Amino acid sequence: MVSWKPFCTRGRSRLHHQCEEHLALIDPLVRGERMEASQFLRQHLNTARITKVGEGHQ
Incomplete structure (x- = not known):
């Protein structure tokens, strides 16, 4: 389990970017493009994983 507390201090620009994503x-x-949404979410979660726990963890 990854603690969320260290990530709260990254500032408003990071929070803004996360909200945009x-x-x-x-x-x-909304457009009904579930495959596109799925691909976007997969990439988003992979990037978040790498940011939080590192490249080698899956």
């Missing part, structure tokens, strides 16, 4: 997921869902 989360909102970007909504667009393909």
Whole structure:
């Protein structure tokens, strides 16, 4: 399990970027493009995983 506390101090620009990515997921869902949304979410989660725990962990 990864603690969320160290990530809260990264500042507003990081939070803004994260919110933009989360909102970007909504667009393909609204259009009914589930495959596009799935690919976007997979990439988003992979990037978050690498950021939080490192490249080698799966």
